[in-house]
Amino acid sequence: MLKSSEIRKMFLDYFKENGHTVVASSSLVPADDPTLLFSNAGMNQFKDVFLGLDKRPYTRATTAQKCVRAGGKHNDLDTVGRTPRHHTFFEMLGNFSFGDYFKREAIGYAWEFLTGRLGLEEEKLWITIYKDDEEAFSLWQEVAGVKPERIIRLGEKDNFWSMGDTGPCGPCSEIIYDRGERYACGDDCRIGGCDCDRWLEIWNLVFMQYNRDEEGNMTPLPRPSIDTGMGLERITAVMQGVESNYDTDLFVPLIKKVEELTGKKYAWDEQGFPFRVIADHSRACTFLIADGVLPSNEGRGYVLRRILRRAVRFGRFLGIEEPFLYKMVPIVVDIMKDAYPELEERKGFVEEVIKREEERFFVTLNEGIRKVEEIIAKAKQEGRNIITGEEAFMLYDTYGFPMDLTEDMAEENGFTVDRAGFNRMMEEQKERARQANKGEDAFKKELLLTELLGDLPATVFTGYERLLDKSEI
Ligand code: ATP
Numbered sequence: 315m316l317k318s319s320e321i322r323k324m325f326l327d328y329f330k331e332n333g334h335t336v337v338a339s340s341s342l343v344p345a346d347d348p349t350l351l352f353s354n355a356g357m358n359q360f361k362d363v364f365l366g367l368d369k370r371p372y373t374r375a376t377t378a379q380k381c382v383r384a385g386g387k388h389n390d391l392d393t394v395g396r397t398p399r400h401h402t403f404f405e406m407l408g409n410f411s412f413g414d415y416f417k418r419e420a421i422g423y424a425w426e427f428l429t430g431r432l433g434l435e436e437e438k439l440w441i442t443i444y445k446d447d448e449e450a451f452s453l454w455q456e457v458a459g460v461k462p463e464r465i466i467r468l469g470e471k472d473n474f475w476s477m478g479d480t481g482p483c484g485p486c487s488e489i490i491y492d493r494g495e496r497y498a499c500g501d502d503c504r505i506g507g508c509d510c511d512r513w514l515e516i517w518n519l520v521f522m523q524y525n526r527d528e529e530g531n532m533t534p535l536p537r538p539s540i541d542t543g544m545g546l547e548r549i550t551a552v553m554q555g556v557e558s559n560y561d562t563d564l565f566v567p568l569i570k571k572v573e574e575l576t577g578k579k580y581a582w583d584e585q586g587f588p589f590r591v592i593a594d595h596s597r598a599c600t601f602l603i604a605d606g607v608l609p610s611n612e613g614r615g616y617v618l619r620r621i622l623r624r625a626v627r628f629g630r631f632l633g634i635e636e637p638f639l640y641k642m643v644p645i646v647v648d649i650m651k652d653a654y655p656e657l658e659e660r661k662g663f664v665e666e667v668i669k670r671e672e673e674r675f676f677v678t679l680n681e682g683i684r685k686v687e688e689i690i691a692k693a694k695q696e697g698r699n700i701i702t703g704e705e706a707f708m709l710y711d712t713y714g715f716p717m718d719l720t721e722d723m724a725e726e727n728g729f730t731v732d733r734a735g736f737n738r739m740m741e742e743q744k745e746r747a748r749q750a751n752k753g754e755d756a757f758k759k760e761l762l763l764t765e766l767l768g769d770l771p772a773t774v775f776t777g778y779e780r781l782l783d784k785s786e787i
């Protein structure tokens with residue numbers, strides 16, 4: 315059985331043999347791109363090369379890119395652990411052509427790698443193309459020998475890619491692996507028609523061939539380019555013949571660690587959901603912190619905090635009453651250090667950051683969760699299934715309990731939260747803070763801050779954060 319590390323290497327070697335330069339993954343924190351929360355695709359680090367603004371000494375490249383899809387435009391946070399194939403952190407294997415080869419070669423390489431090198435059965439593979447991309451339709455038949463009935467035409471939403479409202483864009487073509495009828499979702503189970511576990515999208519080939527202007531006119535690019543992405547976790551699951559990404563060698567040691575920490579057994583069903591979330595989030599937290607993101611109340615730091623706290627909450631759900639997530643770090647490092655040596659270097663730091671954040675959060679969490687449980691119990695007695703805006707705000711304001719966790723817990727109990735009501739109270743709060751900042755109160759606040767900063771040891775120091783929370787979010 316192929317190991318994930320072997321598949322990663324085979325991919326990079328294969329494209330190297332075919333004239334591609336192996337380029338290292340860029341950081342999860344995109345360089346010079348404030349519009350992007352985290353690197354979320356292999357092409358990010360080549361954006362300017364595609365736009366013609368940056369020149370490299372190569373016209374073909376291949377990478378294994380660290381990606382995070384949590385927050386921002388691509389947000390898979392809510393699907394993690396529910397599908398067998400989505401993660402917050404994952405690796406995207408890609409090959410790129412900057413005005414060098416185009417569709418014919420891109421299709422040829424992908425097909426040869428999957429069927430030739432990896433030995434996937436052709437009968438398991440299906441192709442999707444953009445609805446009127448006749449060129450791709452004939453090339454898949456000509457170059458790869460795919461039968462026309464296995465080439466599915468999809469629309470803009472699925473198979474047309476663009477970098478923004480204007481600029482380079484073009485049709486995509488995806489390679490789908492049929493996991494078999496037993497995963498089918500029902501009578502209408504078909505590619506493009508459902509989103510079930512039967513049709514596993516493994517590889518996306520983007521054919522950058524137009525430039526779109528402000529009016530929406532598309533003119534052909536003089537030198538069309540190629541951008542592809544294949545999820546390492548997904549292709550590994552296929553190659554290892556397992557039920558889900560969580561059963562591959564990228565995750566099994568993490569799931570085992572959760573079993574060890576909780577004394578509970580993992581299973582691929584609803585019961586296993588918290589295990590998967592913790593395993594997934596431990597990777598995301600480790601990689602994000604190693605790339606310099608720290609938990610905070612805004613931007614990237616806030617997303618990290620959210621992921622980290624979510625993992626902690628699921629740990630608590632499994633009965634862990636003390637910091638534990640930092641104990642997952644050495645396992646993540648062990649699995650990934652050969653491909654990402656920076657992890658080994660920063661391991662101690664990552665553990666420390668996670669442990670501190672856990673300690674802080676445990677205090678907040680225990681109080682907050684008990685309070686939400688009380689509110690839900692009371693609401694049930696009263697025959698309502700909604701948490702009011704006042705209640706949610708009280709949890710946030712008095713207990714420092716994050717709104718998204720209130721919503722998570724509400725959902726798990728078949729409840730909803732009056733978000734509009736919550737937002738209204740939040741606005742009023744901000745207005746009060748603005749007024750307070752104008753006068754004497756601002757001085758008092760400053761004084762209070764100074765006192766707090768002087769008195770409290772860093773690890774239990776939540777006062778500062780709370781104060782900032784109220785006036786700044
Ligand atoms: P999906 O439809 O399954 O959400 P996508 O179309 O959003 O995937 P792309 O943007 O085309 O994904 O990314 C290229 C490849 O990266 C996908 O074909 C898949 O193999 C992988 N991939 C995308 N999102 C994730 C994720 N959240 N976790 C793991 N792998 C992913």
Ligand code: MG
Pocket residue numbers: none
């Ligand atoms: Mg997606």
Ligand code: MG
Pocket residue numbers: 515
């Ligand atoms: Mg897709």
Ligand code: MG
Pocket residue numbers: 488515518
């Ligand atoms: Mg896709």
